[in-house]
Amino acid sequence: MPTIVQKFGGTSVADPQRIMRCAARIVEARNAGNRVVVVVSAMGHTTDQLIGLAEQISGAPSPREMDMLMATGEQISVALMAMALHTLGCDAVSLTGAQAGIDTDAAHRKARISQIDRKQLQRILDSGAVPVVCGFQGISPNGDITTLGRGGSDTTAVALAAALDVAADGGICEIFTDVDGVYTADPRLVPNASKLRHISYEEMLELASMGAAVMHPRAVLFGEKFSVPIHVRHSQKPDLGTLIVPEEQIMEDIVVVGCALKQDLGRISLKALPRTPGIQAQIFEPISTANISVDDIVQTEFGDTTTIAFTVEHGDIADVKSICQALIGQLGRGDIDVEVGLAKISAVGTGMKSHSGVASRMFRALGEAGIAIHNITTSEIKISCIVDRQHGERGLQLVHDSFGLSAGDGTSSPMQSTGRGRR
Amino acid sequence: MPTIVQKFGGTSVADPQRIMRCAARIVEARNAGNRVVVVVSAMGHTTDQLIGLAEQISGAPSPREMDMLMATGEQISVALMAMALHTLGCDAVSLTGAQAGIDTDAAHRKARISQIDRKQLQRILDSGAVPVVCGFQGISPNGDITTLGRGGSDTTAVALAAALDVAADGGICEIFTDVDGVYTADPRLVPNASKLRHISYEEMLELASMGAAVMHPRAVLFGEKFSVPIHVRHSQKPDLGTLIVPEEQIMEDIVVVGCALKQDLGRISLKALPRTPGIQAQIFEPISTANISVDDIVQTEFGDTTTIAFTVEHGDIADVKSICQALIGQLGRGDIDVEVGLAKISAVGTGMKSHSGVASRMFRALGEAGIAIHNITTSEIKISCIVDRQHGERGLQLVHDSFGLSAGDGTSSPMQSTGRGRR
Numbered sequence: 100m101p102t103i104v105q106k107f108g109g110t111s112v113a114d115p116q117r118i119m120r121c122a123a124r125i126v127e128a129r130n131a132g133n134r135v136v137v138v139v140s141a142m143g144h145t146t147d148q149l150i151g152l153a154e155q156i157s158g159a160p161s162p163r164e165m166d167m168l169m170a171t172g173e174q175i176s177v178a179l180m181a182m183a184l185h186t187l188g189c190d191a192v193s194l195t196g197a198q199a200g201i202d203t204d205a206a207h208r209k210a211r212i213s214q215i216d217r218k219q220l221q222r223i224l225d226s227g228a229v230p231v232v233c234g235f236q237g238i239s240p241n242g243d244i245t246t247l248g249r250g251g252s253d254t255t256a257v258a259l260a261a262a263l264d265v266a267a268d269g270g271i272c273e274i275f276t277d278v279d280g281v282y283t284a285d286p287r288l289v290p291n292a293s294k295l296r297h298i299s300y301e302e303m304l305e306l307a308s309m310g311a312a313v314m315h316p317r318a319v320l321f322g323e324k325f326s327v328p329i330h331v332r333h334s335q336k337p338d339l340g341t342l343i344v345p346e347e348q349i350m351e352d353i354v355v356v357g358c359a360l361k362q363d364l365g366r367i368s369l370k371a372l373p374r375t376p377g378i379q380a381q382i383f384e385p386i387s388t389a390n391i392s393v394d395d396i397v398q399t400e401f402g403d404t405t406t407i408a409f410t411v412e413h414g415d416i417a418d419v420k421s422i423c424q425a426l427i428g429q430l431g432r433g434d435i436d437v438e439v440g441l442a443k444i445s446a447v448g449t450g451m452k453s454h455s456g457v458a459s460r461m462f463r464a465l466g467e468a469g470i471a472i473h474n475i476t477t478s479e480i481k482i483s484c485i486v487d488r489q490h491g492e493r494g495l496q497l498v499h500d501s502f503g504l505s506a507g508d509g510t511s512s513p514m515q516s517t518g519r520g521r522r
Numbered sequence: 523m524p525t526i527v528q529k530f531g532g533t534s535v536a537d538p539q540r541i542m543r544c545a546a547r548i549v550e551a552r553n554a555g556n557r558v559v560v561v562v563s564a565m566g567h568t569t570d571q572l573i574g575l576a577e578q579i580s581g582a583p584s585p586r587e588m589d590m591l592m593a594t595g596e597q598i599s600v601a602l603m604a605m606a607l608h609t610l611g612c613d614a615v616s617l618t619g620a621q622a623g624i625d626t627d628a629a630h631r632k633a634r635i636s637q638i639d640r641k642q643l644q645r646i647l648d649s650g651a652v653p654v655v656c657g658f659q660g661i662s663p664n665g666d667i668t669t670l671g672r673g674g675s676d677t678t679a680v681a682l683a684a685a686l687d688v689a690a691d692g693g694i695c696e697i698f699t700d701v702d703g704v705y706t707a708d709p710r711l712v713p714n715a716s717k718l719r720h721i722s723y724e725e726m727l728e729l730a731s732m733g734a735a736v737m738h739p740r741a742v743l744f745g746e747k748f749s750v751p752i753h754v755r756h757s758q759k760p761d762l763g764t765l766i767v768p769e770e771q772i773m774e775d776i777v778v779v780g781c782a783l784k785q786d787l788g789r790i791s792l793k794a795l796p797r798t799p800g801i802q803a804q805i806f807e808p809i810s811t812a813n814i815s816v817d818d819i820v821q822t823e824f825g826d827t828t829t830i831a832f833t834v835e836h837g838d839i840a841d842v843k844s845i846c847q848a849l850i851g852q853l854g855r856g857d858i859d860v861e862v863g864l865a866k867i868s869a870v871g872t873g874m875k876s877h878s879g880v881a882s883r884m885f886r887a888l889g890e891a892g893i894a895i896h897n898i899t900t901s902e903i904k905i906s907c908i909v910d911r912q913h914g915e916r917g918l919q920l921v922h923d924s925f926g927l928s929a930g931d932g933t934s935s936p937m938q939s940t941g942r943g944r945r
Contacts, residue, residue, distance in 0.1 A: 115578035149598070155538035157605040164608070167616050168601035171594035175572070178591035182580040185587070193590050198665060242621060 101270040102224070102263050103128050106138040106234065106256035110277045111334035112176050113143030115183075121275070121334060122183035125229060129189060133270070134224050136263065137191075137231045138256040139180050141172025162207030166236070166246045170196070173233035173252070181231045190228035194219065196236035196244070201255065203237035203245045210237060210245035212254065215262035232259065250315020257318045261325035272322070273330045274314055280331050280340030281306065281313050283504035284358045289496050293506035296339075298356055299346035305447040305481045306357050319343065346449050354450035354457055355502040360495040361443040362488060365416040366395075366474065368408040368436040369423055374400065381430075382407060385422045391415045395443065395476045395483060408474065410485065413439060441473065442491030444498055445483040457502075458482050464501035470494050524693040525647070525686050526551050529561040529657065529679035533700045534757035535599050536566030538606075544698070544757060545606035548652060552612065556693070557647050559686065560614075560654045561679040562603050564595025585630030589659070589669045593619070596656035596675070604654045613651035617642065619659035619667070624678065626660035626668045633660060633668035635677065638685035655682065673738020680741045684748035695745070696753045697737055703754050703763030704729065704736050706927035707781045712919050716929030718779055719762075722769035725779050728870040728904045742766065769872050777873035777880055778925040783918040784866040785911060788839040789818075789897065791831040791859040792846060797823065804853075805830060808845050814838045818866065818899045818906060831897070833908065836862060864896065865914030867921055868906040880925075881905050887924035893917050 105128060107121045129135050149168050153160045160168075177193035184191035200216030223230040234252025239245045247254055253274055260272035281303065284292040298306075300323035307316045313331055322329050322343060332340030372378055379398070386393055396409040411419050420437060427433040444465075451457040458475075461482055465472055470493070474485035486494050499505065528551060530544045552558050572591050576583045583591075600616035607614035623639030646653040657675025662668045670677055676697055683695035704726065707715040721729075723746035730739040736754055745752050745766060755763030795801055802821070809816060819832040834842050843860060850856040867888075874880040881898075884905055888895055893916070897908035909917050922928065 115575060118579060152538060152598070152602055153605060156541060156602055157609045160605045161608055164601045164604045164616055167604070167618075168598060171597045171601075174594045174597070175575070175591060178587045178594075179575055179579055181587045181590070182576060182583045185584055186580050193587055195590075195667075244618075 100132060100134050101268050102134045102136065102260075102265045103270050104136045104138060104256050104260040104263070104265060104272045105275060106252060106273065107140065107180075107275045107334060108252065108277070109140040109143050109146070111275050112139055112180065115179065117335075118142075118176075118179050118183050119186070122180060122187055122189070124275070124334070125184060126187050126189050128273075129229065135229050136220060136224070136259055137180060137229055138234045138252060138259060139173060139176040139231060140234050140252040141169075142176050142179075145172040145175065163243055166207045166210075166244050169246050170233070170236045170244045173235055177231045177233050184229055184231070190226070191231050192223050192228050193231045194223075194233065196233050196255070197238035199230065199232040199259070201232075201237035201258070203239055203247070205239040205241065205243065205245065207239075207243070207245055209248035210239065212237060212247070212258050215258060217259075217262045220259070220263065250317045253315045253318030254321055257321045257325075257327050257329065260327045260329075261321065266326060266328055271328045271330050273332060274318075275332060275334035276313065277334065278313055278331075279333045279336065279338065281343075281357070283356065284495060284499045285360065288360060288492050289358075289499050289505075291505040292499065293504060295341045295356055297342045297344060297349045299349055299449050300343060301346060301480055302356050302447050302449055303343050305445070305478070306359055313341075314343075353448060354454045355446045355448040355504065356450075357447050358495055358499045358502070358504065359445050359447070360491050361445075362491055363413045364410045364441040364443055364485070364488075365413055365437060365439045366408055366410050366441055366485065367416070367419055367423060368406060368438075369427070370404070370406045370434045370436060372405045372407065372433045373430060374403055374405050378405065379407065381426060382423065385426070386419055389418055389422065391419060393419075395474060395485065397474060397476065410441065410443065410474075438473075440488045441485050442488045442494075443483050443485050444491065444494045445481055446498055446502065447481045449480045451482070452479055460501055461498050464497045465490075465494055468493065468497055470497075523555060523557050524691050525557040525559065525683075525688045526693050527559045527561060527679050527683040527686070527688060527695045528698060529675060529696065530563065530603075530698045530757060531675065531700070532563040532566050532569070534698050535562055535603065538602065540758075541565075541599075541602050541606050542609070545603060545610055545612070547698070547757070548607060549610050549612050551696075552652065558652050559643060559647070559682055560603060560652055561657045561675060561682060562596060562599040562654060563657050563675040564592075565599055565602075568595040568598065586666055589630045589633075589667050592669050593656070593659045593667045596658055600654045600656050607652055607654070613649070614654050615646050615651050616654045617646075617656065619656050619678070620661035622653065622655040622682070624655075624660035624681070626662055626670070628662040628664065628666065628668065630662075630666070630668055632671035633662065635660060635670070635681050638681060640682075640685045643682070643686065671740075673740050676738045676741030677744055680744045680748075680750050680752065683750045683752075684744065689749060689751055694751045694753050696755060697741075698755060698757035699736065700757065701736055701754075702756045702759065702761065704766075704780070706779065706929075707918060707922045708783065711783060711915050712781070712922050712928075714928040715922065716927060718764045720765045720767060720772045721779055722772055722872050723766060724769060724903055725870050725872055726766050728868070728901070729780050729782055736764075737766075776871060777877045778869045778871035778927065779873075780870050781918055781922045781925070781927065782868045782870065783914050784868075785914055786836045787833045787864040787866055787908070787911075788836055788860060788862045789831055789833050789864055789908065790839070790842055790846060791829060791861075792850070793827070793829045793857040793859060795828045795830060795856045796853060797826055797828050801828065802830065804849060805846065808849070809842055812841055812845065814842060816842075818897060818908065820897060820899065833864065833866065833897075861896075863911045864908050865911045865917075866906050866908050867914065867917045868904055869921055869925065870904045872903045874905070875902055883924055884921050887920045888917055891916065891920055893920075 626633035
């Protein structure tokens with residue numbers, strides 16, 4: 100009998116009525132002949148309310164105590180979900196992270212799962228009941244409650260699916276959320292974006308870090324590591340969503356599966372730096388220590404000098420600038436140049452590894468529209484172009500359509516090598 | 523170094539500001555040279571909110587899941603209290619009931635503490651920190667979260683004080699609440715009631731079951747069993763409250779320490795019953811099964827028939843009546859008589875064991891005021907008179923004053939045998 104792990108996020112369980120609807124979904128999966136394990140997040144705004152309480156008491160609350168506090172959010176949800184299942188005549192037992200055997204390290208607020216003891220889950224499943232597990236939390240080696248940090252409930256679900264080896268008997272990890280699935284681009288920006296039937300872990304990771312907030316990268320990484328098939332779908336609609344699976348399981352060979360836009364970027368260019376070995380570490384270590392994410396690093400050399408440029412979000416520009424100025428002061432040479440008001444358009448697809456012409460098609464789409472490209476970065480499965488912010492949304496739409504990703508109308512020619520469409 | 527267990531109730535920790543004030547109190551006790559263990563209830567209306575959520579999902583939620591749900595209330599409080607202590611520079615570690623080693627039976631919603639493993643508490647105390655423990659909860663033999671039912675947080679505090687043997691080194695269990703202490707009568711009904719400095723466990727039990735809701739009888743019983751000295755005091759005032767101690771530690775010999783009023787009672791009289799052995803069990807077993815409390819049972823015999831009368835709260839009259847009617851039908855004889863609109867005035871004091879004249883003084887006070895007594899019941903340390911409801915409050919005041927319990931004015935002569943006043 101296949102085992103399905105179903106995860107319901109905070110919006111899906113925001114009130115008792117929605118919890119009842121999710122419970123109906125769980126019963127449906129069970130009646131279809133599956134063993135079901137449920138993972139639940141905290142209800143809607145519970146997390147914010149709890150943080151608000153802590154802020155009134157402490158400016159810098161202890162991470163251990165924050166975990167003790169935050170873990171109550173999921174505990175409320177699992178108890179209510181188990182009651183909802185009982186109401187529908189379905190046996191269910193709620194479990195805290197600790198009770199579900201989720202062991203983590205002791206890094207409070209960002210703990211990592213170290214192992215899962217599946218005995219208790221197995222016992223409940225064998226008794227014919229549905230275990231309802233708190234997402235986002237676990238227990239440290241010395242018995243303290245820990246939380247997994249952002250995206251933690253997705254990670255819990257994928258980790259439980261891995262521990263129960265759901266793939267072995269045809270099971271899956273279902274992530275119920277408030278979107279239909281993964282789209283070729285954000286449908287709010289690109290109205291003709293189409294929903295993907297499949298996507299590989301790698302592609303999902305690139306899109307997720309590009310700002311397509313369907314699923315947390317950490318959970319996707321976990322899924323990739325343990326080859327857990329993941330189904331992202333809407334919690335209030337019956338339609339199939341998007342399957343996230345190993346690349347080799349995707350028969351079709353779409354070159355580009357999706358496009359993404361990241362707005363409000365700034366670019367820092369450090370010019371006329373000495374060509375000293377280790378100069379890169381000198382720049383990026385203090386930035387990383389300050390917990391600032393940089394991206395699109397480009398390095399070019401002129402004679403005996405080096406130029407290093409990278410993008411950061413607008414909010415981080417001031418901090419990065421002062422870090423870089425301090426460094427230039429230390430080095431005794433170099434100039435700093437800051438551009439703001441930029442955006443980044445990216446195209447992602449594992450197919451582009453083996454397919455030339457992706458970059459040129461993207462450049463042509465932007466060029467023909469008169470949109471200047473300030474910077475280009477590429478990875479194995481991604482091409483990104485930095486443009487002026489005011490061209491961001493139009494550029495995204497043009498690039499999206501140039502790869503034939505638009506839904507339905509048949510006017511575009513999807514860029515693919517084999518015949519079976521992935522949409 | 524003495525160990526003090528301090529328990530703060532729901533009103534005392536209703537919001538972050540009050541939590542900070544309680545934290546200041548804890549630090550004060552610590553700075554005075556004590557080791558401190560803190561027990562906290564759920565914040566103000568949290569419990570009601572959680573029950574409200576459950577009610578929207580299930581008419582009869584599973585007791586196990588209710589415990590899972592309700593336990594979050596205290597967990598929020600302990601985390602916030604630990605943060606508040608940190609803010610004041612005091613080391614503190616929050617603990618769930620399970621983490622604090624509070625083992626219970628598996629009777630969800632009304633679990634009983636079976637034992638306390640004090641290792642973790644001791645470890646935290648030895649490290650110089652304050653353990654902040656969830657009141658009202660524990661863990662069952664199979665690892666489920668349990669709650670102790672009404673008055674559970676008081677019981678937790680007294681049980682921890684017993685487990686840590688606080689009395690051995692001059693420590694105490696402090697119950698912080700929203701009243702000043704235990705009064706000779708409810709000050710809302712008897713404005714000249716005075717606060718008691720001491721009361722025995724037995725007296726406190728009688729007063730508590732009489733409706734003086736200062737502390738739950740179960741916690742008092744626990745205190746009596748393990749001789750834990752208890753100090754009931756106001757959480758927002760520095761004044762001393764009332765000490766609950768073994769009778770032999772109270773040097774004075776006040777005959778009556780307090781009076782109480784229970785209103786809205788009804789009396790059921792079953793007349794002309796057969797004098798069959800076991801008739802009492804036939805009556806009271808089904809009533810007890812229906813979870814209805816009866817009191818003031820009186821039995822009298824006339825010839826070959828028996829009359830059994832007892833009081834119940836107004837809300838239970840209909841149920842009790844139908845149970846009794848069924849019984850009379852079964853027996854084939856007997857009459858049922860229901861009076862409503864009654865009240866019960868009680869006088870309590872261990873001193874009355876050895877002192878005659880208490881009953882007569884009480885009867886005189888009521889009689890001189892023209893208040894008819896419908897029924898009298900007595901225990902070793904209590905006399906109760908049933909009167910019409912409209913005479914309840916006046917009767918309470920008269921009886922209270924007749925024993926010289928009124929505060930301050932000196933016009934009354936306290937009924938006592940030795941010279942040292944307990945007030």
